[in-house]
Amino acid sequence: MFRLKQELRIPGPVPVPANVLLASARPMINHRGVEFKHKLPQILERLKPVFFTKDTVLALTGSGTAAMEAAVANLVSPGDPVLVLVGGSFGQRWAELCQSYGADLHVVSYPWGTGVDPQAVKEALDLNPDIEVVFATHNESSTAVLNDIESIGEVVKNYPALLVVDAVSSLGGSPLETDSWGIDMVCAASQKCLMTPPGLAFVSVSQRARERMEGVTSPRYYLNLLTYEKMLAKGEPPFTPNLANFFALDEALDMIYEEGLDNMFIRHMLMRDMVRVGMEALELELLVLDKWASPTVTSVRPEGFDVVEFCQRLREQYGLELAGGQGKFTGEIFRIGHMGYATPLDMLTTLAAIECCLGRYGVATAPAGKLWNQWIKEN
């Protein structure tokens, strides 16, 4: 039987370009040898513009959650008052991590499927001015909401608290201006918009974050970012890194710079808009309003059919892999990933498969195709 070609349209991991995969297949090198001493700082330097920072960017071997845990372990001592913004599974993850490290947890909850209101953050900080760190999510992948981190940064700037942002599913797909928006630490991962296999996590560290890390008493060893910084000064990682992923990332960064960051952001917005007009044409309800719509993932809440069964049929009959809902949206929504190595053509095939599976033809691809044509005309 024909082995279906799998179209991976989930919010990460994303399809990896063949040249990036090939780059990861080269023989191992000495991670403390001359070549890697040159490569490691060079790759981290090349990541800085993607992070919109002039400060340090560090890499850990691990998934995005390793970067998040590193942020908490290095910035929070037991009993420290922290504020976590929770409107989905990944905001919830911040809360669980802070709890694990014994923080005095304060939460601003916002409805799943909406973005956090910066005014609510201001009110929480006015009520608890001793908050030391605010943890936010840029792109809440569980709901497909892009939060307005610039406005949150504007608020947090007026208080002594540091601002830490999970940008695991947005870094490279949507601008996050770390330095100018006042973000002290950004967490990211290789397997999303950076179109590299899973296995590398990244954190940016501001001067304020670095100073705070020195005094934090939480136990940490593998995730001690001070060790990573100290070793980086010698061009070395503290532990044996995921070398294959570094080779891959280097190649992916070539592609990112070839396209240009601004063009990458525009491509992601075009794909978001194509998916949204396509879903509307199919009369499938979008979970998120335009103002919070994520450029990297779209969530759809259809009425009248079983989403789990629908995703299973798409997978088994069409080879299209979408993501289901998480947490309170389990069984209620499906999510279409459009990040990293994804193209407008991928959006048309995704829409076409969805409409075929629904038994409707040509309704969704026409308005999405029009958007693409208009974009081609303008660029």
Ligand SMILES: Cc1ncc(COP(=O)(O)O)c(C=O)c1O
């Ligand atoms: C917004 C966000 N944060 C954190 C994570 C966790 O990353 P990982 O699964 O790589 O640990 C994810 C993964 O999907 C995510 O989308």
